[in-house]
Amino acid sequence: MTESIKMKHNSAATITPHLSKFNGGLTLDAYKSLSTTKPIADMEPCKQYIVPLQQHIGVISQPMVKVGDRVLKGQMLARPGDLLSAAVHAPVSGTVTDIAQHEVPHISGLSDLCVFIENDFKDEWQERQPLGAEYNHKNSSDLRKIIRDSGIVGLGGATFPSSVKQTETDVNTLLLNGVECEPYITCDDMLMRERAGEIISGADIIGHIIKARRCIIAIEDNKPEAIAAMQSAIDQDGTGFFSIQVIPTKYPSGGEKQLIQIITGKEVPKGHYPVELGILCHNVATAYTVHRAIHHAEPLISRIVTVTGHGVKKPQNIEVLIGTPMQACIEHCGGYTENSDELIMGGPMMGFSLNTDALPVVKASNCLLVTAKEDNPHKEKHMPCIRCGKCVEVCPVRLLPQQLYWYASSHNVDRLQEHNLFDCIECGCCAYVCPSDIPLVQYYRHAKTLIWQQERERRASDISRERHEAHQRRLEKIKQEREEKLRKKRELLKKKADDAAASDSENGKSKSDTDNKRAVIAEAIARAQAKKAERNKNKEAE
Amino acid sequence: MLFKRTPSPHIKQDISVQDMMYNVLYALIPGTLAAIYFFGWGVLFNLLIAISVCLSTEAIILKLRKRNVTDSLLDGSALLTACLLALALPSLAPWWITVIASISAIAMAKHLYGGLGFNPFNPAMVGYIVVMISFPREMTMWSAPLGVTLGDSSGWPDFSTTFNWVFLGQLPGGASIDSISMATPIDLIKTQLNQFHDVIETRNNVEYSPLFSSISGTGWQWINLLFLGGGIWLIKKNVIDWRIPTAFLISLIFISNIFAVMDYATNSSSLFHIFSGGTMLCAFFIATDPVTASTTPRGRWIYGACIGALVYIIRSWGGYPDGIAFAVVLMNMAAPLIDYYTQPKVYGDPDK
Numbered sequence: 001m002t003e004s005i006k007m008k009h010n011s012a013a014t015i016t017p018h019l020s021k022f023n024g025g026l027t028l029d030a031y032k033s034l035s036t037t038k039p040i041a042d043m044e045p046c047k048q049y050i051v052p053l054q055q056h057i058g059v060i061s062q063p064m065v066k067v068g069d070r071v072l073k074g075q076m077l078a079r080p081g082d083l084l085s086a087a088v089h090a091p092v093s094g095t096v097t098d099i100a101q102h103e104v105p106h107i108s109g110l111s112d113l114c115v116f117i118e119n120d121f122k123d124e125w126q127e128r129q130p131l132g133a134e135y136n137h138k139n140s141s142d143l144r145k146i147i148r149d150s151g152i153v154g155l156g157g158a159t160f161p162s163s164v165k166q167t168e169t170d171v172n173t174l175l176l177n178g179v180e181c182e183p184y185i186t187c188d189d190m191l192m193r194e195r196a197g198e199i200i201s202g203a204d205i206i207g208h209i210i211k212a213r214r215c216i217i218a219i220e221d222n223k224p225e226a227i228a229a230m231q232s233a234i235d236q237d238g239t240g241f242f243s244i245q246v247i248p249t250k251y252p253s254g255g256e257k258q259l260i261q262i263i264t265g266k267e268v269p270k271g272h273y274p275v276e277l278g279i280l281c282h283n284v285a286t287a288y289t290v291h292r293a294i295h296h297a298e299p300l301i302s303r304i305v306t307v308t309g310h311g312v313k314k315p316q317n318i319e320v321l322i323g324t325p326m327q328a329c330i331e332h333c334g335g336y337t338e339n340s341d342e343l344i345m346g347g348p349m350m351g352f353s354l355n356t357d358a359l360p361v362v363k364a365s366n367c368l369l370v371t372a373k374e375d376n377p378h379k380e381k382h383m384p385c386i387r388c389g390k391c392v393e394v395c396p397v398r399l400l401p402q403q404l405y406w407y408a409s410s411h412n413v414d415r416l417q418e419h420n421l422f423d424c425i426e427c428g429c430c431a432y433v434c435p436s437d438i439p440l441v442q443y444y445r446h447a448k449t450l451i452w453q454q455e456r457e458r459r460a461s462d463i464s465r466e467r468h469e470a471h472q473r474r475l476e477k478i479k480q481e482r483e484e485k486l487r488k489k490r491e492l493l494k495k496k497a498d499d500a501a502a503s504d505s506e507n508g509k510s511k512s513d514t515d516n517k518r519a520v521i522a523e524a525i526a527r528a529q530a531k532k533a534e535r536n537k538n539k540e541a542e
Numbered sequence: 543m544l545f546k547r548t549p550s551p552h553i554k555q556d557i558s559v560q561d562m563m564y565n566v567l568y569a570l571i572p573g574t575l576a577a578i579y580f581f582g583w584g585v586l587f588n589l590l591i592a593i594s595v596c597l598s599t600e601a602i603i604l605k606l607r608k609r610n611v612t613d614s615l616l617d618g619s620a621l622l623t624a625c626l627l628a629l630a631l632p633s634l635a636p637w638w639i640t641v642i643a644s645i646s647a648i649a650m651a652k653h654l655y656g657g658l659g660f661n662p663f664n665p666a667m668v669g670y671i672v673v674m675i676s677f678p679r680e681m682t683m684w685s686a687p688l689g690v691t692l693g694d695s696s697g698w699p700d701f702s703t704t705f706n707w708v709f710l711g712q713l714p715g716g717a718s719i720d721s722i723s724m725a726t727p728i729d730l731i732k733t734q735l736n737q738f739h740d741v742i743e744t745r746n747n748v749e750y751s752p753l754f755s756s757i758s759g760t761g762w763q764w765i766n767l768l769f770l771g772g773g774i775w776l777i778k779k780n781v782i783d784w785r786i787p788t789a790f791l792i793s794l795i796f797i798s799n800i801f802a803v804m805d806y807a808t809n810s811s812s813l814f815h816i817f818s819g820g821t822m823l824c825a826f827f828i829a830t831d832p833v834t835a836s837t838t839p840r841g842r843w844i845y846g847a848c849i850g851a852l853v854y855i856i857r858s859w860g861g862y863p864d865g866i867a868f869a870v871v872l873m874n875m876a877a878p879l880i881d882y883y884t885q886p887k888v889y890g891d892p893d894k
Contacts, residue, residue: 023889028553109547183553257889270890327543336543343545348552357543369552377554383617384659386559388832389783392839398886402837420888428551435557436659442549 020265022258024394025250026429028183028349030222035186035308038316040194043332049091049117049323050360051077052104056153057160058084063115069096072126074299077115080148086161087151089299090117091321093124105326105345105359107352114360117323128297135294140168140209143294147209150293151300151363156188156254156283157346159364162290166209171280174212175263176203178219178226178284179247179254182347185367187304188284190317192219192226196233199284200242202291207241210280215242217284218259222249251349252427256281258396270423285366305361307333311340311370320361327357329368341376344369349428383436391430391440397423401430401440408447413454416447424448559658563618565781569772570625570827576768577629580687580761582698584633587708588640589625595644596624603653619658623647626666626827630820630867631673633698634683634723637709642676643669663874664834667867674867682863686724687761690752695722727759728819729863731810740807758818766822773826786835786846787825791816793850801858815854819864824853828866834874841877841884849873 054060061078065071071090078088098116106112135143148163156177176199180188192199203215217234219227227246234242247253247262257268260279268274274281285303292298301322308315313334320329326343330336344351345365361368391401400419407415424444431440578585600620604611614620627643647669655661674681685698699707699722706712713722725733730753734744745754757763776782794815801809815821820828829835829849836845849869856865887893 261889267890269892270888272890341545342548342552343543344550344552348550350550351552352550353545353547353552355545355547357545371552375553376548377552378548383559384657386562386659386832387835387837388562389837389839389842390557390780392837392886397889399888400838400881400885403881403885419885423888423890426550432551432553433555433557435559435562437554437558439549441551445549 018265019245019247019262022253022261022396023398024396024429025252025258026394026432027249028251028432030249031184031308032186032189032222034184034310035306035315035317036189038314040190040304040317040319041332043318043320043324043329045092045119045121045123045321046324046328047119048097048325049094049119049321050102050325051088051091051115051117051323052102052360052362053078053088053113053115054104055088055159055322055363056086057158058082058086058164060113061085061088063099063113065096065099065115067096067098070094070120071096071117072124074128074297074301075126076149076151076299080161084161084164086153086159087149087299088115089151089301089322090115091301091323092117092119093122094118094120103356103359105354105362105365109355130297131294135205135208140166140211143205143209146293147290149299150289152286152289152293153300153363154283155285155289155303155363155366157350157364157366158256162282162286165280165282166206167275167280168209168211169275170278171210171275172213172278173280174203174207174210174215175259175274175279175281176215176217176284176287177254177256177259177281178217178223178230179259180223181220181249181251181254182349182351182367183251184308184369185306185347186308187306187317187366189223189226190306191285191288191304192223193229195288196226196229197236198291199230199288200233200237201295202287202289203282204237204241205290205294206280206282206287212280216245216263217242218245218247218253218263220249220253221246251429252396252425255396255425255427257425300363303361303363303365305329305365306367307370308367309340309344309370310372310375311337311342312368313337320365322363323360325357326354326359326361326365326368329361330357330370336370337372339373341371341373344371349432350426377437378439379437382438385436385438388435390433390435394429394433396427396429397425399424404447405438405440405443408443411447411450413451416451421447421451559619560617562781563622565779566622566776566827567618567625569776569781570629570769572772573765573769573823574625574629576761576765577633580698580765581633581685582688583701583704584635584685584698584708585628587637587704588628588631588633588635591637591640592624592628592631592644593621595641596620596627596648599645599648600653603649604657607653607657609657614658617658620648620652623652623665623669626823627669629823630666630670632681632684632723634685634704634707634719635673635680636683636707636711639673639677639680643673645669646672659833661833662878663871664828664831667828667870667874670867671871674862678862682725682729683719683723684726685722687753687759689760690724692722692724698722724753726819726863727754727762727814728857732857732863735808741810742807758814758816762819763817766817769822769826773822776826776830782826782830783832783835783842785839785842786830786849789843789846790825790829790850790853791821793847794821794854797851797854801854809858815857819857820866821853824849824866824870828870829873834870834877836877836880836884838881838884839886841880844880844884845873845877848876 059081062081063078065077073093075090076087077090080087095118097118101111102114104112144163144166152162153159178188178192207215217230231244252258260274261267266277289300302319304317305320306317307329316333343354343357345354346367385402385405387402395401403419404421426441428441597620601611604614627647647665651663651665651668652661686692688697731741731744744750777784795812798812798815802811836842852869853865856868
């Protein structure tokens with residue numbers, strides 16, 4: 001069996017010489033075999049599921065259920081809050097017991113709104129009407145709507161709402177990402193080994209939606225079994241639409257931009273999307289989920305999670321319902337070992353550590369990595385940067401990490417932007433090779449947050465300045481209007497007076513104005529002098 | 543269960559600043575042994591004085607700056623500065639020259655700017671320049687290399703003579719320093735040129751020819767060759783960047799070759815330049831000091847090439863016997879500017 005797989009691998013798909021390279025990158029110890037010895041396992045149901053409403057990039061979903069509602073498996077719990085958003089569904093049938101804030105697995109460590117569902121263990125699905133092969137006769141927007149209503153997001157880790165990405169214009173290549181370059185993670189590997197046909201089927205649907213002319217499936221050469229399985233699924237398909245591109249094992253080949261560079265030799269222009277190169281990139285697990293949505297009318301309510309690391313007793317891949325508490329997953333895999341150290345969601349390079357396992361599995365949870373104490377590389381203190389430049393050598397974006405570090409620690413915002421801080425993909429290569437043990441990525445995240453905050457403040461002050469100016473303009477306008485009114489009134493009065501004067505003169509009793517005034521003044525002076533004389537007289541008498 | 547949180551990445555290459563420093567020190571060993579072999583006890587005294595003064599200065603200042611003394615002492619950076627300085631100083635330098643140079647290197651060039659990682663100038667070269675400018679006469683006191691006869695003695699002076707000279711400033715029978723010291727080949731060619739004796743004449747002179755040996759000078763060619771070997775080992779171990787030494791050597795070879803081709807009588811050959819004085823020590827151990835060098839890939843080419851050009855200029859037309867220290871420190875000054883203007887184009891930059 002193994003022999004035939006190898007032969008097939010060699011004959012059908014090998015690394016072709018035309019592949020390009022991205023700058024830098026790392027060859028890492030993979031530790032993949034920890035979790036690939038057992039097939040993907042199902043999990044026993046849990047009593048309670050906690051389903052966060054923000055599991056995707058974009059706007060939070062709008063809840064459609066109330067506390068006390070009975071929900072069916074696959075029922076939509078929350079609809080997309082905006083165009084860039086995703087629906088969320090019930091993983092089991094049961095009762096909504098609460099809609100409240102709960103800790104979610106996020107790098108910030110903050111809480112978010114979650115729907116709590118009490119499982120009734122009846123596993124009662126909502127009514128399903130699978131589209132099946134019918135999809136070939138449906139137009140793209142109908143299919144996109146199904147994908148959107150199924151809550152499908154990119155399962156490679158970015159969780160970008162898939163339907164938003166699936167544009168039909170000028171895409172000729174669907175690039176299916178089965179690279180999985182991070183150490184330890186094997187969920188895509190196992191999915192490709194066990195469910196290659198479904199992945200191909202899903203990719204076919206996506207290809208139909210975006211009107212792609214070909215589909216390239218990129219897989220790293222350290223996954224011969226997955227390559228063989230995918231190849232035989234392609235052979236069965238027989239349309240010539242699919243091809244496998246084996247790429248060398250190197251981190252971070254699985255990054256969308258890096259993968260496109262490897263396959264096409266082109267770089268996605270800064271500030272643009274891969275679509276502009278005629279490429280749309282999807283993860284293999286996303287394609288699999290699209291298959292489930294179209295052929296089985298199943299929304300995204302479960303995913304394959306790799307539970308692995310030297311801190312867990314029986315590492316393996318399990319199919320987990322979204323909302324399952326993480327501790328249940330760990331328990332399913334034999335629990336923690338005595339020297340377990342940290343719990344990380346994602347891989348060791350880009351994953352983030354969690355402070356508790358009482359968190360729900362979300363759509364982004366591709367891996368739960370439990371490290372052992374002896375694996376922990378973190379030192380209490382780091383040495384100063386000696387500018388050795390090892391970070392420059394490995395940066396896949398061609399940044400100057402040592403300069404960014406210098407400017408990040410001195411909060412020099414202008415220089416940080418000049419040195420393209422926001423092009424950093426936080427892959428962690430620089431920190432991995434740093435001889436001074438500087439947590440560089442942490443510095444960059446902090447600097448990014450700082451700049452965002454400053455921009456927000458600047459925007460806020462811009463808005464208040466604009467408001468102030470508008471207010472001033474309004475006051476000015478009111479003042480002008482008032483003056484205008486007064487002026488008109490005065491004019492009116494003057495006109496009346498003139499009219500009166502004119503009519504007087506017409507009557508012939510006219511005296512000149514000045515004569516009149518002079519007479520009045522003379523009278524007043526006479527009166528005043530008389531008064532004065534009287535006062536003087538009185539004084540003398542006293 | 544609760545866990546502690548740490549930033550990503552959660553794995554790390556097994557590499558440290560100490561490892562890098564000690565690897566550089568190991569790579570210095572063959573050339574250093576050759577220097578001791580050819581120039582005698584003086585080199586050893588230089589090393590001992592420089593190491594003890596550099597380390598104690600480092601310790602005192604760390605204490606004053608309220609830093610962890612043992613951690614920083616063990617990082618190997620002060621030790622490396624001491625060794626580079628000792629190897630650059632003339633073999634018969636009086637003890638106080640080495641002391642002043644060491645204190646200047648550690649206290650002034652390193653810690654006044656904030657210690658390891660913050661010094662803009664190479665500490666060893668600053669130490670060297672301080673004594674070079676202040677005491678130019680003492681900075682020419684090289685012993686005769688092994689195999690070269692000077693007066694009635696051959697090679698470097700014995701232990702007691704060297705000890706008495708270096709530490710007490712006395713020579714037996716009240717002899718002058720000239721009886722045991724000798725100009726280096728670079729220096730000799732320069733002084734002879736000033737007296738209108740061209741390079742060929744000097745090298746063929748019966749009195750001087752033993753000093754030149756086959757390529758660039760008795761002893762010097764071996765020392766340089768061994769530093770070259772150590773440097774290549776460092777590049778192979780990925781401890782130092784290959785661009786700076788390559789650019790430096792290419793630039794020095796290219797420029798010296800132009801002049802030698804134009805007029806071989808008054809200009810030494812490329813081979814002479816790269817294998818004499820501190821060329822190889824500079825190429826692989828001094829110019830490559832990451833803290834003070836340019837750190838961008840293109841910048842390192844420029845930085846190395848400019849040092850090569852400056853070394854040639856100072857050697858040929860400057861007032862000092864060798865130009866390494868000045869060339870390096872001048873380019874240290876330019877490094878931030880070079881870095882700023884040689885930023886690589888990032889992924890997807892439309893200008894690319």
